Amino acid sequence: MAENGIGASVRRKEDNRFLTGKGNYTDDINVVGQTYAYFVRSPYAHANLNSIDTSAASASDGVVAILTGDDLAEDGIGPLICGVNVTSDDGEPHRAPLHPALAQGKVNYVGDHVAVVIAESLAQAKDAAEKVSIDYGVLPAVASTATAAEVNQQQIHDIAPNNMCYNWPFGDKAAVDAVFETAHKISTLDLINNRMVTNPMEPRAAAGEYNSGTEEITLHVTTQNPHVHRLILSAFNQLAPEHKLRVVGPDVGGGFGVKIFVYAEELVVGWACRKLNRPVKWTSDRTEAFLADAHGRDHVATAEMALDDQGKFLAMRVNTTANLGAYLSTFSTMVPSYLYAFLLAGQYTTPLIYSEVKAVFTNTAPVDAARGAGRPEATYLLERLVDVCAEDMGLDPAEIRRRNFIPVEAFPYQTPVVQCYDSGDYPAALEKALQLADYDGFTARAEEAKSRGMLRGIGLSSYVEACGIAPSAAVGQLGAGVGLWESAQVRFNPTGNVQVFTGTHSHGQGHETTFAQLVTEQLGVPIENIEVIHGDTAKTQFGMGTYGSRSLAVGGVAIAKACEKLIEKGKKIAAHALEAAEGDIEFADGDFTVAGTDKAMNIADVAFNAYVPHSYPEGLEPGFDENAFFDPLNFSFPAGTHVCEVEVDPETGEVEIVKYSAVDDFGKLINPMIVEGQVHGGIVHGVGQALLEGCQYDDDGQLITASYMDYAMPRADNVPSFDIDYAPTNPPHNPLGVKGCGEAGAIGAPPAVINAISNALGVKHIDMPATPEAVWRAAQSAA
Amino acid sequence: MEMISEQRIPASRDAVWAALNDTEILKQAMPGCESFDAIEENKFEAKLTAKVGPVKAKFKFQVELSEINAPNGYTILGEGLGGVAGFAKGSAKVDLTEDGDETILAYNVQARVGGKLAQLGARLIDGTAKKMADDFFGNLTDILGGSLESSD
Secondary structure (H helix, E strand, C coil), rough: CCCCCCCCCCCCCHHHHCCCCCCCCCHHCCCCEEEEEEEECCCCCCCEEEEEEHHHHHCCCCCEEEEEHHHHCCCCCCCCCCCCCEECCCCCCCCCCCCCCCCCCCCCCCCCCEEEEEECHHHHHHHHHHEEEEEECCCCCCCCCCCCCCCCCCCCCCCHHHHHEEEEEEHHHHHHHHHHHHCCCCEEEEECCCCCCCCCCCCCEEEEEEEEECCEEEEECCCCCCCHHHHHHHHCCCCCCHHHHHEEEEECCCCCCCCCCCCCCHHHHHHHHHCCCCCEEEECHHHHHHHHEEEECCCEEEEEEEEEECCCCCEEEEEEEEEEECCCCCCHHHHHHHHCCCCCCCCCCCCCEEEEEEECCCCCCCCCCCCCCCHHHHHHHHHHHHHHHHHHCCCHHHHHHHHHHHCCCHCCCECCCCCEEECCCCHHHHHHHHHHHHHHHHHHHHHHHHHHCCCCEEEEEEEEEEEEECHHHHHHHECCCCCCCCEEEEEEEECCEEEECCCCCCCCCCCCHHHHHHHHHHHHHCCHHHHCCEEEEECCCCCCCHHHHHHHHHHHHHHHHHHHHHHHHHHHHHHCCCCCCCCHEECCCCCCEECCCCEEEHHHHHHHHHHHHCCCCCCCCCCCEEEEEEECCEEECCCEEEEEEEEECCCCCCCEEEEEEEEEEECCCCCCCHHHHHHHHHHHHHHHHHHHHHCCCCCCCCEECCCCCCCCCCCCHHHCCCCCCCCCCCCCCCCEEEEEEEEEEEEHHHHHHHHHHHHHHHHCCCCCCCCHHHHHHHHHHHC | CEEEEEEEECCHHHHHHHHHHHHHHHHHHHHHHEEEEEECEEEEEEEEEEECCCCCEEEEEEEEEEEEEEECCCEEEEEEEEEEHEEEEEEEEEEEEEEEEEEEEEEEEEEEEEEEHHHHHHHHHHHHHHHHHHHEEEEEECCCCCCCEECC
16 A cells, blocks of 8 residues: 555545635635625515616615516526436326526515626625515415325426326336235334435525626636536536636635526626626525535335245335425436335335336425435435334344345345345345344343433434435436546646646645645555645646545545556656657556566656657657546445444423444545544434434425524534444456445435334334423323 | 404493594504595595514505494495505404403404505514504504503
8 A cells, every 4th residue: 555545544635725714715705896786585485576777776875786587688697407207107208497596577486586786896786785675476375295296286387297207116016006906014104204405514605707708707606516507507508618718716615515506696797797798796695505505315205115924025015205396406406206116115125116106296395406405315215114014023123134145155246226236235224223222131221211311212224325416327328418438637746746637626625635645545646745636627627526425436436547548658658758669568556667687667756757758769759747537337335334322301302412323334435534434424414314404394385494593504513423334346347446435325214213213112103203291291191 | 364362441432432433642642653644524534654574664554434333333345555565455353242341342354455465574474563563552552541461
């Protein structure tokens, strides 16, 4: 292993600037002549826009312009798009209502964008916004996921009868139904997957600047995928041609999915800066983030499992209603369909699965991918159902899992729901996790807790997730409008240091360190001589960005492939410089050597030589700079077992997580410290969903959890110190042997926590978030 | 939210009814009210300042009286816009019953809020609305010469 190479817990290079206040975030961008945008948002969930009177506001101090949906339409700026098609059961594509960046004729959720005020200062913009007079014709609102598609509901979009976006069945219903007819046992569960507001620490922001000399727009924006942003803004929104639009995602302070999407504010800022020929900046405040960031989850589902007399899963049937909000966000349609139903096999050999997903519109903020995106919903449903099965069959939750696991020798394993798992050892992770959690000692601990009047419970979650989100051919077949490969360019400078340009991006995961470790391992260049560059369309080649735990598993491999090309080219140069045959050149630890001799040349010297090619023969190309694109053959399938142990105070309903053990399979770890941090963050995210976070709209579609007073985020005192270990397997299709790790915790944790609480209370189910009130009520009803 | 309560007012039903139709008295009774003007028959415009938790705003209310059944009661419908604070709307059904020389004023108030009021103050709305209703009918009782005696 190279020093600071693969497997080393190298301290994060980027933390020097993050921890000393030198990070450069979008809101840090300030330029001469900058103006400030403030959005006038609908206070109503559903209303006709009868008129907008901006005359008083326009006369307000400092106002540069007030723009509305009419101005957007006049300038031919296109509506926001959804990039993935899902075919409904009527054979038609999903219903995609018009999604203008500024409302045209109608508003459809509280926070919907009615107008933008641009002024010399933010205070002036806000003052003027108060003077924009809008006549709303208020309409009844649809706010409930479960009832949105009922026949007598208010219609939100003409194009979507019964507020249906799509009804998407998958699987052989007749075959599944037949198994249910004759099964030994049928276990059923109704559950809700609670709606979450993602809440990255840095709110969204956009800063646009137009150069009338070059006719180029530069848009700094909080994005996880600057090239995807540029592509959509250019090709679908007609903001500017791609070569005249530079999108920069500078440092990004957390994303968790919410910064994948192209939002109204960004498009409006980019458009306005050119229209006004003034720099324009917008930064979301926290309430705006609650109102208008894409939300996550929000399913209502019924799950049924047919079992034989040994507790083997014979068939599963799932009926899900998924709330997509008022409009389709950029990738929203794929979340409750392909990313959800295709994960319903989990770690088990269930041979037949039938899923029906009804995606509905409501007068609420758009819902799209959030850390895990579809896989947490699938895993929660399945792992809760498995515990219900265990109870129904009188089996220990660990035992019923053992009986149904896909055996190690069955890999690659074709599930009945499209995914073909490449590698895994589920029993190994389970047994290791049970040991780590001292599962056998639980009964004694529960007895001891009982003596103190506390209810102790233990819960398992054996998850598998599909990340990397690839290959392009597969996602293309499914209806994605993009390919899902990744790109890299590895460039030596003449003095021997290296710039690594990656097409992915970072929203805080430490890529500048992890990717540098890959390069130092492969090329032998000291890590301090390697700089990772991302997030700027003017600097890096086209790339797909960071989401779906794909950056290392896909982007890392692209870097490794570019390094391979450098080594191949370096051999040619070294052969020339060392006057040897190319076939005799070997490369190791940063040195090109002539086999069997002591003649050697360091890769830094090769780089210098490549840029000073005084005596190169014909055919030997100067320069030391290679790029590569990697399109994987399959998704990446991390998996593991999490064990959560809780103590519930039946008097107060308070839940304390007393022990949490996680054993994950992430393949090879590049930087164990960073991986551990990702696991910690993911688990806390999942604990937040399980215990605390619940986004609530009232019956009128008013968001009543729009601040941290009413929306509880997890804090350090909500979680114990975690016990983490790994049970790696080697993914055969991944050249680095790595799997994704960024979402696993958020996928594995919610069912582990709820299984533990259900176990403690002796109840079949409790919905998330299991707040003290909900737990207390459940405890009362169980007692 | 919904509030049902009643007040005993030591005045005749006719006097209470008159007060309920006197914009000057209504203005005095309404907490935070700056103006209460008739704009057409049974329609009024009221301006008042209200504070719900962290949100304090001036509201412009359109008030309409309906189901008028003199002197037994009426229903007040109100819809107020508070600018960036959002909006509030509600109704109060008021019933007057004679009880000797006194009058029992029963009310059923329904209120809803939207916009910033809902986003930041939803959990405080019930308490705030109850306090405003109590204050209003309490003030009315005071103005009519009685003392507050709530019986909810």
